Amino acid sequence: MNDKKNIMPHGQMSCPVPIMNHDTVQLAHGSGGKLSAELIDKMFLPRFDNEVLARMEDQAVLDWPGGRLAFTTDTFVVDPVFFPGGNIGDLAINGTVNDICMSGARPLFLSVAFIIEEGLPMETLHRILLSMEAAVREAGVKVVAGDTKVVPKGGCDKIFINTSGIGLVPAGIAMSAAALRPGDKVILSGTVADHGMAVMTSRESLSFQSDIKSDTASLHGLVEKMLRASPSIRAMRDPTRGGVAAILNEFAKSSATGIRISRDLVPVRSPVQAACELLGIDPLTVANEGKLVAVVEAGAAEVVLAAMREHPLGAEAVLIGEVVSDHPGMVTEETAFGGTLILDMPVGEQLPRIC
Amino acid sequence: MNDKKNIMPHGQMSCPVPIMNHDTVQLAHGSGGKLSAELIDKMFLPRFDNEVLARMEDQAVLDWPGGRLAFTTDTFVVDPVFFPGGNIGDLAINGTVNDICMSGARPLFLSVAFIIEEGLPMETLHRILLSMEAAVREAGVKVVAGDTKVVPKGGCDKIFINTSGIGLVPAGIAMSAAALRPGDKVILSGTVADHGMAVMTSRESLSFQSDIKSDTASLHGLVEKMLRASPSIRAMRDPTRGGVAAILNEFAKSSATGIRISRDLVPVRSPVQAACELLGIDPLTVANEGKLVAVVEAGAAEVVLAAMREHPLGAEAVLIGEVVSDHPGMVTEETAFGGTLILDMPVGEQLPRIC
Numbered sequence: 001m002n003d004k005k006n007i008m009p010h011g012q013m014s015c016p017v018p019i020m021n022h023d024t025v026q027l028a029h030g031s032g033g034k035l036s037a038e039l040i041d042k043m044f045l046p047r048f049d050n051e052v053l054a055r056m057e058d059q060a061v062l063d064w065p066g067g068r069l070a071f072t073t074d075t076f077v078v079d080p081v082f083f084p085g086g087n088i089g090d091l092a093i094n095g096t097v098n099d100i101c102m103s104g105a106r107p108l109f110l111s112v113a114f115i116i117e118e119g120l121p122m123e124t125l126h127r128i129l130l131s132m133e134a135a136v137r138e139a140g141v142k143v144v145a146g147d148t149k150v151v152p153k154g155g156c157d158k159i160f161i162n163t164s165g166i167g168l169v170p171a172g173i174a175m176s177a178a179a180l181r182p183g184d185k186v187i188l189s190g191t192v193a194d195h196g197m198a199v200m201t202s203r204e205s206l207s208f209q210s211d212i213k214s215d216t217a218s219l220h221g222l223v224e225k226m227l228r229a230s231p232s233i234r235a236m237r238d239p240t241r242g243g244v245a246a247i248l249n250e251f252a253k254s255s256a257t258g259i260r261i262s263r264d265l266v267p268v269r270s271p272v273q274a275a276c277e278l279l280g281i282d283p284l285t286v287a288n289e290g291k292l293v294a295v296v297e298a299g300a301a302e303v304v305l306a307a308m309r310e311h312p313l314g315a316e317a318v319l320i321g322e323v324v325s326d327h328p329g330m331v332t333e334e335t336a337f338g339g340t341l342i343l344d345m346p347v348g349e350q351l352p353r354i355c
Numbered sequence: 356m357n358d359k360k361n362i363m364p365h366g367q368m369s370c371p372v373p374i375m376n377h378d379t380v381q382l383a384h385g386s387g388g389k390l391s392a393e394l395i396d397k398m399f400l401p402r403f404d405n406e407v408l409a410r411m412e413d414q415a416v417l418d419w420p421g422g423r424l425a426f427t428t429d430t431f432v433v434d435p436v437f438f439p440g441g442n443i444g445d446l447a448i449n450g451t452v453n454d455i456c457m458s459g460a461r462p463l464f465l466s467v468a469f470i471i472e473e474g475l476p477m478e479t480l481h482r483i484l485l486s487m488e489a490a491v492r493e494a495g496v497k498v499v500a501g502d503t504k505v506v507p508k509g510g511c512d513k514i515f516i517n518t519s520g521i522g523l524v525p526a527g528i529a530m531s532a533a534a535l536r537p538g539d540k541v542i543l544s545g546t547v548a549d550h551g552m553a554v555m556t557s558r559e560s561l562s563f564q565s566d567i568k569s570d571t572a573s574l575h576g577l578v579e580k581m582l583r584a585s586p587s588i589r590a591m592r593d594p595t596r597g598g599v600a601a602i603l604n605e606f607a608k609s610s611a612t613g614i615r616i617s618r619d620l621v622p623v624r625s626p627v628q629a630a631c632e633l634l635g636i637d638p639l640t641v642a643n644e645g646k647l648v649a650v651v652e653a654g655a656a657e658v659v660l661a662a663m664r665e666h667p668l669g670a671e672a673v674l675i676g677e678v679v680s681d682h683p684g685m686v687t688e689e690t691a692f693g694g695t696l697i698l699d700m701p702v703g704e705q706l707p708r709i710c
Contacts (some may be wrong), residue, residue: 030505066421073466148387
């Protein structure tokens with residue numbers, strides 16, 4: 001029973017390495033785009049196959065005596081550690097709080113696990129911890145478990161933080177990307193690409209740096225407001241890695257419906273737009289850390305939108321498109337000039353270590 | 356609300372960096388020993404203060420409608436990734452399963468989060484995943500949430516894995532290191548130092564390498580057997596980083612009792628003993644990954660011991676000492692020659708990246 005020595009050779013013989021497009025792990029395998037999906041589908045899912053994981057939501061919703069719980073995990077490796085609008089600390093708290101919220105759950109408990117490079121100044125760690133403390137308070141959660149590993153200099157880059165979290169799913173709420181129906185409306189809670197471009201431009205020391213700030217924020221209050229406004233929200237996700245484009249493609253794929261959006265309805269701050277143009281990046285593929293995309297029954301869209309706009313994090317919420325029966329599994333965008341383009345799943349990694 | 360830009364400067368001004376023994380993070384801060392305790396006490400606990408975290412157990416036991424749950428997190432950065440008896444994959448599963456079990460909980464759900472260095476061979480990842488799959492099956496748990504980050508070459512060392520986990524705590528079970536009473540017996544489930552020395556000797560390519568194997572294993576079956584045998588188990592922990600010495604010191608400190616053990620009762624395999632002597636390392640301070648230390652009411656010790664010995668992972672279980680009212684907060688050991696020594700909390704990190 002305890003004899004593990006045969007597991008590897010046996011496993012190797014009985015289960016050859018899946019055929020992948022690459023022999024080695026690429027940056028793009030962590031991008032949230034097509035190569036990430038390949039890694040998950042071919043390498044991970046066959047090993048950890050179960051009905052919860054197969055749903056491929058941003059959080060697991062688990063049956064539990066007395067009430068379902070939402071469970072999620074995320075690791076943060078952002079570079080630089082400090083960027084305009086936040087740092088790896090509040091990002092790590094907000095990111096996991098948001099993944100829990102997207103199921104409609106109330107976030108309650110977090111774990112925090114650090115990997116720290118030997119030699120990190122204690123003062124840097126302290127600044128990160130202060131931001132985490134503030135974010136934890138803002139989100140109304142408790143950090144109840146932790147772990148710290150220190151690796152020798154060069155073993156990691158400064159600091160990585162994993163947060164996992166648990167939330168309570170209220171009775172009657174069961175969101176799912178598979179539930180989308182033609183006619184449903186697609187709502188975006190605000191401007192896109194702020195986080196990704198804040199990190200990117202601070203990394204490259206570009207001159208417009210000071211105008212762009214990460215949107216890192218915890219969405220629990222906004223989600224609460226939305227759920228109180230209407231029970232007719234089909235699904236929500238926060239468009240982090242891969243941006244809005246990735247989320248919409250995941251929605252279309254999971255529900256086997258089409259999604260059509262109007263690109264000119266998507267709000268982008270002008271310095272962010274300028275930075276994207278300069279770097280040749282589509283803002284719809286850039287990470288956000290304080291935004292959500294919700295798909296809502298047509299009849300409830302205006303009520304939900306109005307509720308969102310009453311909340312500071314949803315003040316710029318906008319209806320950007322709808323679910324259609326055409327082109328199932330695909331996302332299209334109507335351009336300002338009347339054309340229609342396919343908005344594809346981002347392939348690779350334009351911006352490594354963005355979160 | 357979303358304006359995070361003031362958090363850091365404000366926090367910095369109002370909360371100066373705690374006075375630590377070092378200005379930078381040292382390897383020893385991740386050792387599980389004295390410096391780890393300093394980091395936790397001065398840097399982490401003041402930021403994330405709550406009653407659950409303050410208990411300082413290896414897992415959080417959380418009230419939940421319908422039944423308490425145990426929640427824990429652990430990151431694995433072991434170097435080398437493959438070592439005699441296991442690899443980072445099964446280690447990451449077993450480690451978190453064991454932390455859950457030590458509360459008496461039944462492990463149910465795990466999350467798995469990878470940080471992968473760009474360029475890791477897909478075949479290496481596959482071998483790790485196969486071991487994880489086998490360990491997951493053996494432990495009877497489900498992996499229900501995951502995350503993958505890829506960092507550029509040099510950004511981390513090959514692969515790090517975080518696992519977090521949730522277990523169900525059966526009604527009536529409430530273990531706590533604070534519950535120890537003089538007269539209680541201290542039981543160790545088997546030989547010590549196998550894991551640490553397996554990793555250490557494989558890393559250094561020493562000649563006795565082939566005789567030493569990691570004990571990595573999931574303890575859920577052994578714990579189940581113990582709990583069925585008797586409800587009188589006060590506390591259990593698995594002696595990983597810092598070894599048995601660290602666990603016993605934690606027990607003594609949490610309960611404000613003394614602990615006295617007989618060193619010559621602690622089983623150590625002879626090649627492990629030889630390696631420890633050669634390297635000048637006390638086996639009681641070396642990490643184990645498939646062992647537990649239990650403190651049991653005196654009257655139940657024989658019953659629990661007998662039950663343990665019926666399980667493959669407890670076949671060599673042994674009573675190594677007892678809780679005493681002398682020297683509260685301290686651990687002493689009687690030597691084979693009749694002397695008494697203090698068994699102190701290990702100070703630093705003899706073996707970095709052991710798990």
